[in-house]
Every structure is written in structure tokens, then in C-alpha cells.
Amino acid sequence: MAEATALNGALSRFKSMKKSIRQSFRRKKKPAQVKLKTNELNATAASNQTDEDEAGCSYDEVKPVERAIVSRSETLPLNAGDPLQSCVRVLKFYHANIISSTSGTDSLWVGTNSGDYSFFIEGIILVYAIADDAIKPEDVCVLIKEIRLQHRAPIIDLNCVNSDGSSLVKGSSAGAQRLLVCSEEQLKTFSLPLMKAQRFKYKLTATEGSRIRKVELLTLRSLIDRKVYEKFVAVITNQGELLLFAAASLKRLAKANFTKVIEFEVNDVVGISSTVVSQQGELFFLRAGGSEFERASLSAYQQSHFLQQHNF
Structure with missing residues (x-):
């Protein structure tokens, strides 16, 4: 009887010790599990907050995905009716x-079909004739x-403009000048006279998937005060879109x-090719x-000379 009582006491102490050890291990594992769950909750909350912030952002703040544009080869085969790569697309005179950044020079700007653009100094040599008109002025251009x-x-x-986008006026010193180059794929600006590329540009083909057909500098005036105006660039694309x-x-x-x-069909080719922007x-x-x-208008102000009736 005494031996049975002693054996039961030993078993009871053994079970108590085993339970105590098990609880000790559980207490050691519990903080790690709690910490892991806390980190998971924090990560989930941060992810939800990021999703909400991204959803609240406007379309302009989200950077669009750019498509890869393949460079055009110089030996690209031409189809029937295609213009030559050396074909001149733009000819403009600018002062x-x-x-020099302090003085203007008369210049001729040339843009070609292969993405080349050159500018020349226009040196005008005037020889006055007294007796008759046999001797005439001669124009000389230097590349x-x-x-x-x-x-x-x-x-x-091609447009040489001031820093605010306004047109150049000969004889005026409006400050910094820059060149606005409009190709079929993008709008890009260069500083004058260094011809250094500026950060102001827009890759239309890479972001929109369309090509530029026509470009025009606009001056839109206020409906209340005609002296208040803003400068814009209007772009017509091959998809029949107008971008401002x-x-x-x-x-x-x-x-x-x-x-x-x-x-999934061809757009209005006649309307796109015939579009004229003032x-x-x-x-x-x-x-x-x-x-x-x-006729369509981007301005709230009605142009009076467009409203007049003309008989032809």
C-alpha cells in the first residue's frame, strides 16, 4: 500500500513537471507567433493604404506605359507613292x-522626311543699282x-518660340528662346542657341499609339478680358483626335x-487629311x-470674321 502511494506521488510529480515544461515552451513560442501576426497585419494595412492612394491618384499623375518604337532604317524600301527620305517637309524663316543669346540672326530652317532638320544663316548682300535693275540682291545661306x-x-x-510659347518678334528681347520640334512620333524642345535638349517633351506614339499629322500654335483669349490669353499647342493625329x-x-x-x-475600321481619312487649325x-x-x-472651335470667343456671310 505504501509502495502504491509512493508510485502515484511520483507519477503526479512527473505529470506536473511535464506540463510545466510544455507551458514554458509554449510561452517561448507565443511572442514570435504574435510578432509574426502583427507584422502580417501591418503589411496588409500598408498594402491596403497603398491601393487606396493609387486609386485616389488622378490620371495625369500616373505615368503611362511607353511602347517600344523601332528605329526607321535608311534603306527602308519605299512603296509606290511614298515620298523620298530626302523630301523637304518644312521650310521656315526665323529671326x-x-x-548668340543676346542678338538674333535671320535663319532658314529645313525639316526632311527622314527626321533630319537643318538651319542656315541667311546672309543678305544688297548691291544698289543706280542706272538700271541689272544688278539684283543675292541671297547666300551657310549651313x-x-x-x-x-x-x-x-x-x-518646326517653331522657334519664346520660353512661354509665344511667337518670336524681330527686334524684341523677350528672354530665353527655344525650338519646338514636332515629328510624327513626339513633341520635343531644344534651347537656343546651344541646341540642348530640354525636359519638356511628349512621346505621342509611345504613350498614345497614334501619329501626329498637323500641329498649330494657338492663342486663346479670355471671353471677359481680351487682353488675357494663354498659349497652347494643338495636335491632330491619324486617329482623328485633337490633343491640346x-x-x-x-x-x-x-x-x-x-x-x-x-x-476596328478605318477612320475618316478625308476629315483628318483636310483638317485646318487656325x-x-x-x-x-x-x-x-x-x-x-x-467648323469647330476651341475658344469660347466667337470670331466675328468667321460669322460673316460671303457670296461667291
Whole structure:
């Protein structure tokens, strides 16, 4: 009897010790598990907060995905009717700071179909004739620089403007000048006279998937005060879209379709190719069929000379 009592006491002490050891191990493991769960909860909360922040961001703040643009080869085969790569697309005269930042020089700017653009100094030599008109002035142009774009896209337009996007006026010193180059794929700016690429640019083909067809600098005035105005850049694409950019920063402000858009079919080619944009923000283009003109306006101010009736 005494031996049984002693054995039960030993078993009881053994079970108690085993339970105590098990609880000790559980207490040691518990903080790690709690810490792990806490980290998981914090990570989940941070992820949810990030998703909410991303959802609250506007479209302009999200960086668009850029497509890869294949560079155009110099030996690219031409189809019937395609213009040659050496074909001149743009010819413009400007009085710009191409040699010195303090004085302007008369210059001729040339843009080609292969993405090249050059500018020349226009040296005008005047010889006055007294007796008759046998001796006439002679124009001499000297090549200053030739620049090629990265993807050799055709040049659509060239504009020498002031830093705020306004047009250059001969004889005025408005400050820094820059060159706005518009190719089929992008808008890009260069500082004058160094011709250094600036950060103001917009890659239209890489972000939008369309190509530029026409470009125009706009001056839109206030409806209340005609002395208040802003400068913009209007772009017409091959998809029948009109994009509006700020002239100073080239930030995209608006996008709209002005021609008939049909999914998975060819767009209104006649309307796109016939579109004309005025410097006051007026659009004229042929409707489907090519028998009627349609007018649209980007400005709230009604142009009086467009409202007059004319008989032909």
C-alpha cells in the first residue's frame, strides 16, 4: 500500500513537471507567433493604404506605359507613292538666337522626311543699282548645324518660340528662346542657341499609339478680358483626335475626337487629311463624303470674321 502511494506521488510529480515544461515552451513560442501576426497585419494595412492612394491618384499623375518604337532604317524600301527620305517637309524663316543669346540672326530652317532638320544663316548682300535693275540682291545661306532625330521620324513642323510659347518678334528681347520640334512620333524642345535638349517633351506614339499629322500654335483669349490669353499647342493625329498641350511645359491638357470614329475600321481619312487649325483655335474639316465643311472651335470667343456671310 505504501509502495502504491509512493508510485502515484511520483507519477503526479512527473505529470506536473511535464506540463510545466510544455507551458514554458509554449510561452517561448507565443511572442514570435504574435510578432509574426502583427507584422502580417501591418503589411496588409500598408498594402491596403497603398491601393487606396493609387486609386485616389488622378490620371495625369500616373505615368503611362511607353511602347517600344523601332528605329526607321535608311534603306527602308519605299512603296509606290511614298515620298523620298530626302523630301523637304518644312521650310521656315526665323529671326532667332542661333549664334548668340543676346542678338538674333535671320535663319532658314529645313525639316526632311527622314527626321533630319537643318538651319542656315541667311546672309543678305544688297548691291544698289543706280542706272538700271541689272544688278539684283543675292541671297547666300551657310549651313550651321544638321541634327537627326532618334527614330528618324518625318518632321511635321518646326517653331522657334519664346520660353512661354509665344511667337518670336524681330527686334524684341523677350528672354530665353527655344525650338519646338514636332515629328510624327513626339513633341520635343531644344534651347537656343546651344541646341540642348530640354525636359519638356511628349512621346505621342509611345504613350498614345497614334501619329501626329498637323500641329498649330494657338492663342486663346479670355471671353471677359481680351487682353488675357494663354498659349497652347494643338495636335491632330491619324486617329482623328485633337490633343491640346500647354505651350510652356508641353503638358497634355485635353483630348477629344472631332471626326467619325468606327471601332476596328478605318477612320475618316478625308476629315483628318483636310483638317485646318487656325491660330485662334478654329477647326475646319470636310465631313464624310467630302461635300460639306464642318467648323469647330476651341475658344469660347466667337470670331466675328468667321460669322460673316460671303457670296461667291
